[in-house]
Amino acid sequence: MTTSAQPMVAIELTHATIGYGHMPVLSNVTLNVRAGEFVGIVGPSGAGKTTLLKLFTGGADLIEGRFTLNGETPRRHKTARNTAVAYVPQLDRIDPSFPLTAKEVVLLGGAANSRKVPWFSRTEQLRATSLLERLGIKELAYRRVSELSGGQRQRMFVARALFHDCSVLLLDEPTSGVDLATRAEMLQLLGELHHDGLTVLLTTHDLNFVAAHLPRIVCVNGTVTADGKPGEILSVDVLQRTFGHTLTVLNINDRPVVIDPKRIELHSALAHQTPVAPDVTAL
Amino acid sequence: MRELLLTPLGYQFFQRALVAGIVIGALCGAMSVPVTLRRMSYIGHGLAHSVIGGVAIGVAFGVNLYIGATVATVTAALLIDRVSRRAGVHIDAAIGIVTTAAFALGIVVLALVPSQINLEAVLFGNLLGVTQGDLTLAGTVSAVTVTILFVGYKRGIFTLFDEDVARAHGVNVNATILTINLLTAAVVVASVRVLGALLIAAAIVLPAATAQLVTRRFASFSLLAVATGTVTAIIGLYASFHFDIPSGPAVVLAGTVLFTLAYVAGARNSLKASR
Numbered sequence: 001m002t003t004s005a006q007p008m009v010a011i012e013l014t015h016a017t018i019g020y021g022h023m024p025v026l027s028n029v030t031l032n033v034r035a036g037e038f039v040g041i042v043g044p045s046g047a048g049k050t051t052l053l054k055l056f057t058g059g060a061d062l063i064e065g066r067f068t069l070n071g072e073t074p075r076r077h078k079t080a081r082n083t084a085v086a087y088v089p090q091l092d093r094i095d096p097s098f099p100l101t102a103k104e105v106v107l108l109g110g111a112a113n114s115r116k117v118p119w120f121s122r123t124e125q126l127r128a129t130s131l132l133e134r135l136g137i138k139e140l141a142y143r144r145v146s147e148l149s150g151g152q153r154q155r156m157f158v159a160r161a162l163f164h165d166c167s168v169l170l171l172d173e174p175t176s177g178v179d180l181a182t183r184a185e186m187l188q189l190l191g192e193l194h195h196d197g198l199t200v201l202l203t204t205h206d207l208n209f210v211a212a213h214l215p216r217i218v219c220v221n222g223t224v225t226a227d228g229k230p231g232e233i234l235s236v237d238v239l240q241r242t243f244g245h246t247l248t249v250l251n252i253n254d255r256p257v258v259i260d261p262k263r264i265e266l267h268s269a270l271a272h273q274t275p276v277a278p279d280v281t282a283l
Numbered sequence: 284m285r286e287l288l289l290t291p292l293g294y295q296f297f298q299r300a301l302v303a304g305i306v307i308g309a310l311c312g313a314m315s316v317p318v319t320l321r322r323m324s325y326i327g328h329g330l331a332h333s334v335i336g337g338v339a340i341g342v343a344f345g346v347n348l349y350i351g352a353t354v355a356t357v358t359a360a361l362l363i364d365r366v367s368r369r370a371g372v373h374i375d376a377a378i379g380i381v382t383t384a385a386f387a388l389g390i391v392v393l394a395l396v397p398s399q400i401n402l403e404a405v406l407f408g409n410l411l412g413v414t415q416g417d418l419t420l421a422g423t424v425s426a427v428t429v430t431i432l433f434v435g436y437k438r439g440i441f442t443l444f445d446e447d448v449a450r451a452h453g454v455n456v457n458a459t460i461l462t463i464n465l466l467t468a469a470v471v472v473a474s475v476r477v478l479g480a481l482l483i484a485a486a487i488v489l490p491a492a493t494a495q496l497v498t499r500r501f502a503s504f505s506l507l508a509v510a511t512g513t514v515t516a517i518i519g520l521y522a523s524f525h526f527d528i529p530s531g532p533a534v535v536l537a538g539t540v541l542f543t544l545a546y547v548a549g550a551r552n553s554l555k556a557s558r
Contacts, residue, residue: 057451087451098320098444099495099504108444111437112453118436119502144499157448164452 010035010168010199016065018055024063025051028223038194040210041203043220044243049203053170057087086161088171091153096146102156103128103141109163131159151182169193171202175209187213207258230256291524300413304516306421307474312512313432314470315491316505317463320443325375327484329382330471333359334480336389338405343396349420352475355385356468364461408479408531410523417476424473428466440501479531489538496545511541
């Protein structure tokens with residue numbers, strides 16, 4: 001990981017309009033992420049969370065405003081080489097039938113800068129094995145992507161991202177499509193990477209997950225609706241502006257817990273038939 | 284058996300066709316990898332239609348067959364790339380619009396300008412028609428394609444597997460996709476004489492589709508696709524000679540038989556594993 005001699009600000013957006021071509025998805029976005037921060041980006045589907053990440057990877061366009069990564073204005077197609085950004089996509093974005101093994105996927109993390117033609121060098125092979133070991137999936141190196149579980153694929157993608165020697169790690173919905181145990185393992189892994197000096201940004205629908213574990217939340221819905229510590233910004237007003245409907249915020253052990261009253265109503269209605277506990281972990 | 288294999292080799296036209304077939308079979312096998320993995324097998328159909336249009340226009344105006352075909356397919360590949368980058372136009376729609384327009388233009392020109400074109404040979408391939416010039420073209424396209432595929436191998440796989448992440452990691456995804464489209468166009472043009480324009484599409488899908496049923500790792504998958512393309516061409520050309528049938532359909536049917544065998548073997552293995 002590139003942690004030395006980093007500028008203080010990893011990501012800076014000032015009055016930015018972001019989209020695809022001339023079609024804006026996000027407007028008037030101002031956001032500063034310092035090097036080494038751990039930030040959760042939350043918002044409803046279609047709010048522009050993925051588009052925001054794609055701006056950092058070169059997949060979306062800055063239509064207006066100012067944008068710098070590690071102090072530089074990135075050039076399209078050169079983003080990674082200039083700023084060392086790595087991206088972990090949503091699990092359902094890939095074709096699991098693609099004939100690649102876990103190790104081959106990890107090696108792709110070095111494809112852009114690999115000098116040897118056409119195969120990867122011995123050093124690159126060893127690096128991939130070492131990353132698989134670090135992520136606890138070394139024994140799965142020669143399994144096909146289709147044979148891996150959601151959590152194992154998630155780890156494989158993080159290993160690929162780390163192969164790239166990144167200073168900013170972007171994860172799109174890393175908590176969706178995995179079970180609770182895998183989610184906890186993923187969180188621990190991201191915590192370790194953050195502790196090692198990596199700047200981590202992730203998107204999620206899961207408000208209580210970020211409220212419980214991340215030091216900073218950015219709420220997004222077409223623009224940035226709130227930005228700060230979970231305990232300070234998770235209010236009924238902010239959630240109304242971000243999600244478009246009323247959510248209840250409880251304070252349990254000095255920690256905000258967000259509950260959707262509609263779900264409680266639904267559970268109460270169902271309770272007349274089959275008693276169930278209300279689900280407060282996922283929105 | 285020995286006679287079945289050696290008799291055709293006594294004819295110079297078959298020797299030429301066999302060399303061209305082996306080169307083109309391997310080439311189609313190599314290109315079938317990106318075409319299949321990018322799920323753009325429809326581009327083969329599309330570019331083949333452009334070939335027909337290009338050949339028709341070229342022949343009508345007394346221009347070499349390959350010049351017409353090259354201009355038509357390269358123009359079609361560039362237009363497909365351009366149109367599909369516009370938000371709201373999917374790649375399948377772009378292929379459908381651009382290539383059928385080229386085909387229609389060719390047919391209109393043929394109707395207006397009388398010519399001596401052998402449409403059956405253009406559509407289905409002609410074993411007897413393979414010339415030294417065809418061999419040179421196939422060899423040149425092969426050399427260029429193999430070199431580009433070798434140099435861009437890793438970036439190509441990354442783009443095919445996950446465009447967004449490849450872009451984030453510094454791969455020029457747009458240039459990679461354009462290169463794949465242009466190489467497909469070159470392979471389609473080089474294959475016209477042996478395979479015929481109408482059946483090239485199958486030849487650049489079947490080898491990878493067959494290999495995908497058999498192997499797990501990417502390197503072996505790529506090599507097996509090349510080997511399948513080559514073997515298919517050899518079997519098809521012998522069948523074409525012995526049964527006096529057009530070479531294109533013979534090659535495609537040979538490929539279909541290999542695919543069916545791999546599919547049945549794969550299904551049996553899955554059944555055993557599930558027991």
